[in-house]
Amino acid sequence: MLNILFPKRCCGCEKALASHERLLCVSCRHQIPLLCHDHLSELLIKKKFYGRLQLQHAISLMRFQKQGLTQKLLHHMKYYGVKELSAFFGNWLGNEMDALNNTWNVDMVIPVPLDRKRLKKRGYNQVAGFGKRMAAALDAEYRDNILLKTANIRSQVRKNRFLRFESGAVFTVNNVDELNDKHVLLVDDIITTGATIEKCAAELFKGKHVKLSVASIAITG
Ligand SMILES: [Zn+2]
Secondary structure (H helix, E strand, O other): OHHHHOOOEOOOOOOEOOOOOEOEOHHHHHHOOEOOHHHHHHHHHHHHOOOOOOOOOEEEEEEOOOOOHHHHHHHHHHOOOOOHHHHHHHHHHHHHHHHOOOOOOOOEEEEOOOEHHHHHHHOOOOOHHHHHHHHHHHOOEEOOOOEEEEEEHHHHHOOOHHHHHOOOEEEEEOOHHHHOOOEEEEEEEEEOOOHHHHHHHHHHOOOOOOEEEEEEEEEOO
Protein backbone atom coordinates (compact mmCIF):
# COMPACT_ATOMS: atom_id res chain seq x y z
CA MET A 1 0.00 0.00 0.00
CA LEU A 2 2.74 2.43 0.99
CA ASN A 3 4.55 1.79 -2.26
CA ILE A 4 1.58 3.04 -4.21
CA LEU A 5 1.41 6.27 -2.26
CA PHE A 6 5.09 7.03 -2.00
CA PRO A 7 8.01 6.72 -4.39
CA LYS A 8 9.94 3.46 -4.07
CA ARG A 9 13.22 5.23 -4.57
CA CYS A 10 14.99 7.59 -2.23
CA CYS A 11 14.37 11.25 -3.14
CA GLY A 12 18.00 11.96 -2.21
CA CYS A 13 20.16 9.25 -3.79
CA GLU A 14 17.59 7.40 -5.94
CA LYS A 15 18.49 4.02 -4.49
CA ALA A 16 15.63 1.61 -3.87
CA LEU A 17 14.07 2.16 -0.45
CA ALA A 18 13.88 -0.60 2.16
CA SER A 19 10.38 -1.55 3.27
CA HIS A 20 10.68 0.44 6.51
CA GLU A 21 11.97 3.57 4.74
CA ARG A 22 9.76 6.35 3.44
CA LEU A 23 10.83 8.98 0.88
CA LEU A 24 14.41 9.15 2.19
CA CYS A 25 16.81 6.32 2.91
CA VAL A 26 18.50 6.14 6.32
CA SER A 27 21.84 7.17 4.84
CA CYS A 28 20.41 10.36 3.26
CA ARG A 29 18.50 11.15 6.44
CA HIS A 30 21.78 11.15 8.33
CA GLN A 31 23.43 13.38 5.73
CA ILE A 32 20.90 16.18 6.11
CA PRO A 33 22.65 19.12 7.81
CA LEU A 34 20.15 19.61 10.63
CA LEU A 35 20.02 23.04 12.22
CA CYS A 36 17.12 22.81 14.62
CA HIS A 37 19.13 21.72 17.66
CA ASP A 38 20.73 24.06 20.18
CA HIS A 39 18.91 27.13 18.83
CA LEU A 40 21.40 27.25 15.96
CA SER A 41 18.78 28.08 13.33
CA GLU A 42 17.12 30.58 15.65
CA LEU A 43 20.38 32.53 15.87
CA LEU A 44 20.88 32.35 12.10
CA ILE A 45 17.37 33.53 11.27
CA LYS A 46 17.34 36.30 13.85
CA LYS A 47 20.69 37.49 12.56
CA LYS A 48 19.27 37.64 9.04
CA PHE A 49 16.36 39.77 10.20
CA TYR A 50 18.27 41.88 12.70
CA GLY A 51 17.03 45.46 12.51
CA ARG A 52 14.38 44.51 9.93
CA LEU A 53 11.87 42.35 11.72
CA GLN A 54 10.84 41.72 15.31
CA LEU A 55 10.52 37.96 15.76
CA GLN A 56 9.38 35.98 18.79
CA HIS A 57 10.89 32.67 17.73
CA ALA A 58 12.48 31.21 14.65
CA ILE A 59 13.48 27.73 13.58
CA SER A 60 14.68 25.96 10.48
CA LEU A 61 15.05 22.24 9.98
CA MET A 62 18.20 22.24 7.84
CA ARG A 63 20.93 24.29 6.26
CA PHE A 64 20.52 24.71 2.51
CA GLN A 65 23.48 23.62 0.43
CA LYS A 66 23.66 24.49 -3.23
CA GLN A 67 24.30 21.49 -5.49
CA GLY A 68 23.81 19.28 -2.46
CA LEU A 69 21.24 16.90 -1.01
CA THR A 70 19.11 19.69 0.45
CA GLN A 71 18.82 21.44 -2.91
CA LYS A 72 17.80 18.19 -4.53
CA LEU A 73 15.12 17.55 -1.93
CA LEU A 74 13.63 21.03 -2.22
CA HIS A 75 13.57 20.65 -6.00
CA HIS A 76 11.75 17.35 -5.68
CA MET A 77 9.24 19.06 -3.45
CA LYS A 78 8.73 22.10 -5.61
CA TYR A 79 9.03 20.96 -9.18
CA TYR A 80 8.72 17.19 -9.36
CA GLY A 81 5.46 16.87 -7.48
CA VAL A 82 6.76 14.98 -4.46
CA LYS A 83 4.56 16.99 -2.13
CA GLU A 84 4.70 14.30 0.56
CA LEU A 85 8.23 15.51 1.30
CA SER A 86 6.78 18.77 2.60
CA ALA A 87 4.64 16.94 5.18
CA PHE A 88 7.57 14.65 5.96
CA PHE A 89 9.72 17.66 6.88
CA GLY A 90 6.84 19.18 8.86
CA ASN A 91 6.54 16.00 10.94
CA TRP A 92 10.28 15.92 11.40
CA LEU A 93 10.56 19.50 12.66
CA GLY A 94 7.38 19.12 14.72
CA ASN A 95 8.89 16.11 16.49
CA GLU A 96 12.17 17.93 17.07
CA MET A 97 10.27 20.83 18.63
CA ASP A 98 8.32 18.44 20.82
CA ALA A 99 11.60 16.99 22.03
CA LEU A 100 12.80 20.51 22.83
CA ASN A 101 9.65 21.07 24.97
CA ASN A 102 8.68 24.07 22.90
CA THR A 103 6.52 26.67 24.59
CA TRP A 104 5.87 28.83 21.58
CA ASN A 105 2.10 29.10 22.08
CA VAL A 106 1.37 29.74 18.43
CA ASP A 107 -2.25 30.45 17.48
CA MET A 108 -2.00 30.26 13.72
CA VAL A 109 0.31 28.82 11.10
CA ILE A 110 0.26 30.79 7.86
CA PRO A 111 2.17 29.71 4.74
CA VAL A 112 3.94 32.10 2.37
CA PRO A 113 1.38 31.97 -0.43
CA LEU A 114 1.69 31.28 -4.13
CA ASP A 115 -0.22 33.46 -6.54
CA ARG A 116 -3.35 31.93 -8.04
CA LYS A 117 -1.80 31.40 -11.45
CA ARG A 118 1.16 29.47 -10.10
CA LEU A 119 -1.08 27.55 -7.70
CA LYS A 120 -3.28 26.50 -10.58
CA LYS A 121 -0.30 25.44 -12.66
CA ARG A 122 1.47 23.49 -9.92
CA GLY A 123 -1.69 22.30 -8.20
CA TYR A 124 -0.33 22.78 -4.70
CA ASN A 125 1.70 25.14 -2.53
CA GLN A 126 4.93 23.26 -1.79
CA VAL A 127 4.97 24.54 1.78
CA ALA A 128 1.38 23.47 2.63
CA GLY A 129 2.26 19.99 3.91
CA PHE A 130 5.03 21.40 6.08
CA GLY A 131 2.74 24.09 7.48
CA LYS A 132 -0.13 21.71 8.22
CA ARG A 133 2.10 19.28 10.12
CA MET A 134 3.71 22.12 12.04
CA ALA A 135 0.24 23.41 12.95
CA ALA A 136 -0.74 19.96 14.22
CA ALA A 137 2.48 19.65 16.23
CA LEU A 138 2.01 23.10 17.80
CA ASP A 139 -1.72 22.64 18.35
CA ALA A 140 -2.40 25.69 16.18
CA GLU A 141 -4.77 26.48 13.34
CA TYR A 142 -3.49 26.23 9.74
CA ARG A 143 -4.80 29.19 7.73
CA ASP A 144 -4.01 29.68 4.06
CA ASN A 145 -6.81 32.15 3.31
CA ILE A 146 -5.59 35.18 5.25
CA LEU A 147 -2.30 36.06 3.56
CA LEU A 148 -2.62 36.13 -0.21
CA LYS A 149 -0.21 36.74 -3.05
CA THR A 150 -1.86 38.92 -5.62
CA ALA A 151 0.75 38.89 -8.37
CA ASN A 152 4.36 39.22 -9.24
CA ILE A 153 5.35 42.80 -9.76
CA ARG A 154 6.25 42.44 -13.43
CA SER A 155 2.61 42.11 -14.39
CA GLN A 156 1.72 45.05 -12.16
CA VAL A 157 4.24 47.50 -13.52
CA ARG A 158 2.18 48.29 -16.55
CA LYS A 159 -0.94 48.89 -14.48
CA ASN A 160 0.44 51.09 -11.74
CA ARG A 161 3.35 53.48 -11.93
CA PHE A 162 3.88 53.44 -8.16
CA LEU A 163 4.67 49.75 -8.10
CA ARG A 164 7.54 50.27 -10.49
CA PHE A 165 9.78 51.14 -7.54
CA GLU A 166 9.21 47.88 -5.75
CA SER A 167 10.45 44.51 -6.78
CA GLY A 168 9.22 40.96 -6.47
CA ALA A 169 5.93 39.75 -5.11
CA VAL A 170 2.90 41.64 -3.85
CA PHE A 171 1.12 40.30 -0.80
CA THR A 172 -2.10 41.32 0.85
CA VAL A 173 -4.19 40.27 3.86
CA ASN A 174 -7.77 39.19 3.92
CA ASN A 175 -9.91 39.40 7.09
CA VAL A 176 -7.23 41.36 8.91
CA ASP A 177 -9.24 41.34 12.17
CA GLU A 178 -8.69 37.61 12.49
CA LEU A 179 -5.03 38.40 13.12
CA ASN A 180 -5.69 40.65 16.12
CA ASP A 181 -3.86 39.51 19.29
CA LYS A 182 -2.60 36.39 17.54
CA HIS A 183 0.79 34.76 17.62
CA VAL A 184 1.36 33.83 13.99
CA LEU A 185 3.93 31.35 12.73
CA LEU A 186 4.82 32.22 9.14
CA VAL A 187 6.23 29.22 7.25
CA ASP A 188 8.23 28.97 4.04
CA ASP A 189 10.24 26.28 2.30
CA ILE A 190 13.52 28.19 2.18
CA ILE A 191 14.76 31.47 3.63
CA THR A 192 17.49 33.11 1.54
CA THR A 193 17.62 36.92 1.73
CA GLY A 194 14.48 37.06 3.85
CA ALA A 195 12.86 39.61 1.54
CA THR A 196 9.73 37.50 1.04
CA ILE A 197 9.27 36.92 4.76
CA GLU A 198 9.73 40.63 5.38
CA LYS A 199 7.03 41.55 2.88
CA CYS A 200 4.62 38.98 4.28
CA ALA A 201 5.34 40.17 7.81
CA ALA A 202 4.52 43.77 6.88
CA GLU A 203 1.07 42.56 5.83
CA LEU A 204 0.53 40.37 8.90
CA PHE A 205 1.48 43.23 11.23
CA LYS A 206 -1.56 45.10 9.91
CA GLY A 207 -3.45 43.10 12.53
CA LYS A 208 -3.44 44.61 16.04
CA HIS A 209 -0.89 43.28 18.56
CA VAL A 210 0.32 40.53 16.25
CA LYS A 211 3.29 38.47 17.43
CA LEU A 212 5.32 36.78 14.73
CA SER A 213 7.52 33.71 14.58
CA VAL A 214 9.08 32.09 11.54
CA ALA A 215 9.78 28.49 10.55
CA SER A 216 11.26 27.09 7.36
CA ILE A 217 12.42 23.77 6.01
CA ALA A 218 15.78 25.21 4.99
CA ILE A 219 17.87 28.34 5.33
CA THR A 220 20.94 29.59 3.50
CA GLY A 221 24.04 30.90 5.24
ZN1 LIG B 1 19.13 8.07 -0.13
